[in-house]
Amino acid sequence: MKVAVLDINGKDTGRQVNLSKDVFAIEPNNHAVYLDVKQYLANQRQGTHKAKERAEISGSTRKIKKQKGTGTARAGSIKSGVFKGGGRMFGPRPRSYSFKLNKNVKRLARKSALTIKANEKSIVILEDFNFESPKTKNFTAILKALDLVNKKSLFVLGGSNNNVYLSSRNLKGSEVITSSEISTYKILNANQVILLESAIEGIESNLSK
Incomplete structure (x- = not known):
């Protein structure tokens, strides 16, 4: 699967890269995608919600009132949840929403997500670049050249690059990650996935295991 390599000005460099069919052209597994996205979103939840129960209410x-003879239901403490100001019955308690997911399922889900984006022609291969210093306007110029302004974009680098990361941090619709940080949710949440040349080897190596 050959894809043209673009430069930071959005122009074709005349070179092509060969993307592995085992990663970018498989039969997508929708259930694996669902599970991986569900786990990612579950892990984002803090789980710090708490409501006071009757044992924690002051009163x-x-x-x-007496047990019998009133003609109404039996009632004990005023702190019961049936009374105004009483404790919450079966209220939320702090908990963790995270759950385990098999590594092979997660790997399949990410390959499926990349395949979906490849089928949608939403993957762009960009030659490696760097900035001398962090400047948002430099990163914005790349977005304009690639027609990604006001679109959600995910840039995948081969390795950590502080200048590029800091240059993109103030831009709400763009995110910069390394090849080892890709997730199914981030891939599918972006309108365009921009892979730097140096990131391809890492992605295929991690997902072909």
């Missing part, structure tokens, strides 16, 4: 514990 008297005396029995508010």
Whole structure:
């Protein structure tokens, strides 16, 4: 699967890279994609929600009326959840929403996501670049050249590059990650996935295991 390599000005360099069919042209597995996205979103939840139960409410514990003869339901403490100001019955408690997912399933999900983007012609191969210093306007110029302004874009680098990362940090619709940080959610959430040449080998190596 050959794809043209563009420069930072959006022009064809005349070179092509061969993307592995085992990573970018498989039969997508929608259920694996669903599970991997579900796990990613679950891991983002803090799980710090808490409501006070009747044991945690300040108030008297005396029995508010006699057990029988009132013609109404039995009632004990005023802190019961049936009364205004009482504790919450079956309220939320702090918990972790994370769950385990088999590595092979996650690998299949990411290959499926890349395949989906490849089928949509939403993957761009960009030659490696660097900035002398972090400047947002330099990164914005690349977005304009690639027609990615006001679009969600995911740039995948071969390795960490602080200048490029810091240059993109203030731009809401763009995200810069390394090849080892790709996730199914991030791939599918972007309108365009921009792979730097140096990132391709790392992606294929990680997902072909």
